[in-house]
Amino acid sequence: MAPNTEVEAVTDTSSVVVGDPVLANGPTRPVFTLDDVLPHREKSKPPPSTVAAFSNATMFKSEGCLNKPKSQSFEHRLSSESKSRNPSSLKNAMKYFRPETISLCGGLPSSDYFPFEELSATLPVPPQFSEAEALASGRTFSSGKHDVREGKSVFDxxxxxxxxxxxxxxxxxxxxxxxxxxxxxxxxxxxxxxxxxxxxxxxxxxxxxxxxxxxxxxxxxxxxxxxxxxxxxxxxxxxxxxxxxxxxxxxxxxxxxxxxxxxxxxxxxxxxxxxxxxxxxxxxxxxxxxxxxxxxxxxxxxxxxxxxxxxxxxxxxEPFISGATxxxxxxxxxxxxxxxxxxxxxxxxxxxxxxxxxxxxxxxxxxxxxxxxxxxxxxxxxxxxxxxxxxxxxxxxxxxxxxxxxxxxxxxxxxxxxxxxxxxxxxxxTRRRDIIVNACEAYLPTEVASWVPPKAGMFHWIHVDITQHPLYKSKSRDGNIDYATLLEIEDSVFLAGVEQNVLIAKGSWFRAQRGSDKELFFRTTFAAAPADKIVEAIRKVGTAIRKEFGLEEKQNGHAR
Amino acid sequence: MAPNTEVEAVTDTSSVVVGDPVLANGPTRPVFTLDDVLPHREKSKPPPSTVAAFSNATMFKSEGCLNKPKSQSFEHRLSSESKSRNPSSLKNAMKYFRPETISLCGGLPSSDYFPFEELSATLPVPPQFSEAEALASGRTFSSGKHDVREGKSVFDxxxxxxxxxxxxxxxxxxxxxxxxxxxxxxxxxxxxxxxxxxxxxxxxxxxxxxxxxxxxxxxxxxxxxxxxxxxxxxxxxxxxxxxxxxxxxxxxxxxxxxxxxxxxxxxxxxxxxxxxxxxxxxxxxxxxxxxxxxxxxxxxxxxxxxxxxxxxxxxxxEPFISGATxxxxxxxxxxxxxxxxxxxxxxxxxxxxxxxxxxxxxxxxxxxxxxxxxxxxxxxxxxxxxxxxxxxxxxxxxxxxxxxxxxxxxxxxxxxxxxxxxxxxxxxxTRRRDIIVNACEAYLPTEVASWVPPKAGMFHWIHVDITQHPLYKSKSRDGNIDYATLLEIEDSVFLAGVEQNVLIAKGSWFRAQRGSDKELFFRTTFAAAPADKIVEAIRKVGTAIRKEFGLEEKQNGHAR
Missing domain, CATH: 3.40.640.10 (Type I PLP-dependent aspartate aminotransferase-like (Major domain))
Structure with missing residues (x-):
């Protein structure tokens, strides 16, 4: 069996795991923790290791899992396309395959003609996860063509x-x-x-x-x-x-x-x-x-x-704390x-x-x-x-x-x-989220821009009060504007960003029912750009919004 | 630029290439040969090497190609599904991307969080292509995370x-x-x-x-x-x-x-x-x-x-020559x-x-x-x-x-x-094709089995004369049998193969109009099994067909 970090000592043997019994309305559910993996593997069959072998999750489940009640049928929700699918004739024939079988059935090329003898990857070793550490102390793991035959692995x-x-x-x-x-x-x-x-x-x-x-x-x-x-x-x-x-x-x-x-x-x-x-x-x-x-x-x-x-x-x-990163x-x-x-x-x-x-x-x-x-x-x-x-x-x-x-x-x-x-x-x-939200607090005009600090993910969603836009003021009737005007205002803010060399995403792209937008939003991401560039970009977004909304430039953002 | 075998001397400068001018009905077409690749690259722009960069084939075509006439429109052949597709809003926004742009638009993770510092592959060097040679003298090529930034490559x-x-x-x-x-x-x-x-x-x-x-x-x-x-x-x-x-x-x-x-x-x-x-x-x-x-x-x-x-x-x-491999x-x-x-x-x-x-x-x-x-x-x-x-x-x-x-x-x-x-x-x-066709000549009962030696690919298609099958003889009316009987005969041959530990593919699986089969075929492949196993399997297929058709076992296949 491959080296596996489960064999190392683990300290977290508490039963406080997600899938916690208190979550289910029914009887207490058995839990399966890190510590259970290796003992379960030791008493189970290894994964199939022949070419194109069938497997499924049930092969690898714990006993506790297998003893739970079964699911309902949802066949009535399947489309006619899905219902009409038949199993692959060729794959279906594999049910007749035994270890001694010679197959002239499926057109699977011989591995003799795969021009790859070995593939290797240099990987960070826990907990040295940063790129600098991984470059300095990463380890290289390899897969050969015939590791299974040679008893080295269950996958090759x-x-x-x-x-x-x-x-x-x-x-x-x-x-x-x-x-x-x-x-x-x-x-x-x-x-x-x-x-x-x-x-x-x-x-x-x-x-x-x-x-x-x-x-x-x-x-x-x-x-x-x-x-x-x-x-x-x-x-x-x-x-x-x-x-x-x-x-x-x-x-x-x-x-x-x-x-x-x-x-x-x-x-x-x-x-x-x-x-x-x-x-x-x-x-x-x-x-x-x-x-x-x-x-x-x-x-x-x-x-x-x-x-x-x-x-x-x-x-x-972690929860966002204003001013902290x-x-x-x-x-x-x-x-x-x-x-x-x-x-x-x-x-x-x-x-x-x-x-x-x-x-x-x-x-x-x-x-x-x-x-x-x-x-x-x-x-x-x-x-x-x-x-x-x-x-x-x-x-x-x-x-x-x-x-x-x-x-x-x-x-x-x-x-x-x-x-x-x-x-x-x-x-x-979390660090990147802190950077973008703090930059927003520092540089966006809070007269028109508002947001909720994200609790998860890689996006920051910014609401901009369209009613404060000059075009809105001139074009609205009974507090409403038409969709074309909303798009015009949205585009003007987007393009003001482009002029500042910043790309942000328009809210209207994400509107489930296209054309039904009533408010103005922009999506930003803190996933891609480096930290200093995120701050610079948000500062420029602030400038773009102010320009479009005719607001005065803030003199000193508190994050400057 | 990466080392490339084009820089080595090439001897094949003749103009006899496919896409040969004689093939077109129109005027002579310019040709692009191996020798043209490096000079063309040297006078062209390198491929774009930023994350998620747009490219297309036209960027890389030769001048001769670009001067040809244009294609017709086939828009009238598109489905309503295809016609109704709009470009991705997010990908479309990239047209505003300039080198100095900071993008907060697309949710592309930073490569800081890709836990792979280097990927390597051990590969056969031409012309030492066999697995034994590749194992002994294959060379290892690697890609790092930042090869482009470091000027080593156009892809990383x-x-x-x-x-x-x-x-x-x-x-x-x-x-x-x-x-x-x-x-x-x-x-x-x-x-x-x-x-x-x-x-x-x-x-x-x-x-x-x-x-x-x-x-x-x-x-x-x-x-x-x-x-x-x-x-x-x-x-x-x-x-x-x-x-x-x-x-x-x-x-x-x-x-x-x-x-x-x-x-x-x-x-x-x-x-x-x-x-x-x-x-x-x-x-x-x-x-x-x-x-x-x-x-x-x-x-x-x-x-x-x-x-x-x-x-x-x-x-x-190469053409098949009976008895030769x-x-x-x-x-x-x-x-x-x-x-x-x-x-x-x-x-x-x-x-x-x-x-x-x-x-x-x-x-x-x-x-x-x-x-x-x-x-x-x-x-x-x-x-x-x-x-x-x-x-x-x-x-x-x-x-x-x-x-x-x-x-x-x-x-x-x-x-x-x-x-x-x-x-x-x-x-x-070609070698594998020779092995399977020679094995068929040696072991299949030519009273009922016939084939054309393949000129290409990885399959060998065998016709079996259904009219010689006992069930056909007993059930046919006016020289015809019903589809169920055809499937019954086909299945009996398939299962006789399974009994001999050989899997072959049924012709009916491949019938374009399911259920319209009139003849009996089996598809075999020479791609997957080793040479000796192919011969053994075909010998067993011969036994299976003979058994099902009530034919006598051939005493000495000439390839034995």
């Missing part, structure tokens, strides 16, 4: 670089299954997992599985622009549910559904909710546990199906894993007794977007249909990506190292 | 592992553009390229761009089972065009279209052709140049659009590149004056399936729509894959090394 290039099953290679699926139990501990037993080519791809597949042309998809009033741009060409519309600083409002969701008039709306009552519960894109709102329970109750009442898109889940931050020690000092997990708002997956949640996870924001790799977790029929769709589209994540992730997660970090890395980037994003 | 991990534009990174798009000019030399000037997450994904996208529910897609009578399984859930049907040993029959294609009756067929006249012209899956048929010209003429006549799916294009083989020298002895290219049947792309061909290329069969990386080449509006779809689905190939491909193609091999590698695997597949 002869497997990774060939075709594979759409749920992903067993060696990684095991890691992700364990991670899911440790972090989410879903309340039902038969959840399954399919690896994805990233959440953008996973969202497209999920939408094709769960919508028909003419359907509405429920989401936050402002939502991820790419999600809007994915839904529209499918002939569907986003329907925005009202939000506050804690995200989607359960009462409004219930109201929309309870009063749905199919003939007036010319559409069936919606059942699909697309939500980013944590560090929502673009508003940065983060649903509290109470909010999530309320939304889930509405979902139970109206038999909804929830797409829980959670790229920023682990970027939940959290520092990140070098080397990083992780807290016990159980403490970290206990402070995360529980996921919908962890509350989902019925199986009505498909959770979308991604390595993009927590490892690298170029992995084009993530995973979905949900009810087994839903995952089976997801696999069928993947077989005739993305097939699998790239083997070069799964090799790098295997080296990183399984060979180098283990679960403990991975969770410590997540603490590290959470701390880094 | 800070770019590869972040989000990128859907057409792919400029450094690889340049290589693929040059490759396209060297190999295909398309007759029109404005062709474009988008990198893909493999041809399975590209096919799904192309079908969603070019079909509506209720449409027919024209293809070979027997076609790739996955393509059938992709088309069906979209509400479309495959329509099989008759074939011979040279593939699709142009007269039948013309006949179907000329006699199309929309009301009788309850479908509009089809316009989309899906074809695998070289080493077709499953029949291994390879369309001759004359055949391709005839099909293209039918396409011009009926305004068709052709999806040219060519994973096996470079696996075009081509050997592959170690180290490999490549012929001059121009000779290799001159012996390839020209592609549809190289014949396409109008822009009615979308060519699908893939690294899966020529480098490794785990790359999940390929590219499409075609008319610019079609590629633009393809990019729009990619933006909200697969986004890009994985950065771990593009890094490995950059190390392989650009740092190690260059165009000459890549084409020599293609000669090598062509030779290896």
């Amino acid at each position: 290039l002869s497997i990774a670089l060939n075709y594979g099953q759409s749920m992903g290679p067993g060696a990684l699926l095991r890691f992700i299954t364990e991670h899911t139990e440790i972090v989410h501990n879903p309340p039902y037993s038969d959840w399954e997992i399919c690896m994805t080519a990233g959440s953008t791809s996973a969202l497209e597949i999920a939408l094709r599985m769960l919508t028909e042309r003419g359907h509405y998809v429920l989401t936050e009033e402002y939502t991820f622009s790419s999600a809007i741009e994915t839904v529209a060409p499918m002939g569907c519309k986003m329907l925005g549910v009202k939000i506050d600083a804690d995200g989607m409002l359960p009462d409004d969701l219930d109201h929309i559904l309870s009063t749905w008039d199919e003939s007036a709306r010319r559409a069936p009552k919606p059942f699909l909710v697309y939500t980013v519960p944590t560090g929502q894109n673009p508003t940065a709102s983060t649903q509290s546990l109470a909010r999530r329970k309320q939304i889930y109750a509405v979902a139970e009442k109206h038999d909804l199906f929830i797409l829980e898109d959670e790229p920023y889940y682990f970027l939940q931050m 959290h520092s990140v020690p070098v080397p990083f000092k992780p807290v016990p894993v159980a403490d970290f997990l206990a402070n995360l708002v529980p996921s919908y997956l962890s509350l989902d007794k019925s199986g009505r949640v498909l959770r979308l996870d991604s390595f993009s924001k927590i490892v690298a977007p170029g992995s084009r790799c993530g995973w979905v977790t949900g009810q087994p029929q839903i995952i089976e249909r997801f696999i069928r769709h993947s077989e005739v589209s993305v097939q699998t994540p790239a083997g070069f990506a799964t090799t790098a992730l295997y080296n990183l997660l399984e060979q180098n970090w283990g679960h403990k190292g991975f969770l410590e890395w997540l603490m590290y980037i959470r701390a880094e994003y | 991990l800070s770019i590869a592992l972040n989000y990128g534009q859907s057409m792919g990174p400029g450094a690889l798009l340049r290589f693929i553009t040059e490759h396209t000019e060297i190999v295909h030399n398309p007759p029109y000037s404005d062709w474009e390229i988008c990198m893909t997450a493999g041809s399975t994904s590209a096919l799904e996208i192309a079908l969603r761009m070019l079909t509506e529910r209720g449409h027919y897609v024209l293809t070979e009578e027997y076609t790739f089972s996955s393509a059938i399984e992709t088309v069906a859930p979209m509400g479309c049907k495959m329509l099989g065009v008759k074939i011979d040993a040279d593939g699709m029959l142009p007269d039948d294609l013309d006949h179907i279209l000329s006699t199309w009756d929309e009301s009788a067929r309850r479908a509009p006249k089809p316009f989309l052709v899906y074809t695998v012209p070289t080493g077709q899956n499953p029949t291994a048929s390879t369309q001759s140049l004359a055949r391709r010209k005839q099909i293209y003429a039918v396409a011009e006549k009926h305004d068709l659009f052709i999806l040219e799916d060519e994973p096996y294009y470079f696996l075009q083989m 081509h050997s592959v020298p170690v180290p490999f002895k490549p012929v001059p590149v121009a000779d290799f290219l001159a012996n390839l049947v020209p592609s549809y792309l190289s014949l396409d004056k109008s822009g009615r061909v979308l060519r699908l290329d893939s690294f899966s069969k020529i480098v490794a399936p785990g790359s999940r990386c390929g590219w499409v080449t075609g008319q610019p509006q079609i590629i633009e729509r393809f990019i729009r779809h990619s933006e909200v689905s697969v986004q890009t190939p994985a950065g771990f894959a593009t890094t490995a491909l950059y190390n392989l193609l650009e740092q190690n091999w260059g165009h000459k090394g890549f084409l020599e590698w293609l000669m090598y695997i062509r030779a290896e597949y």
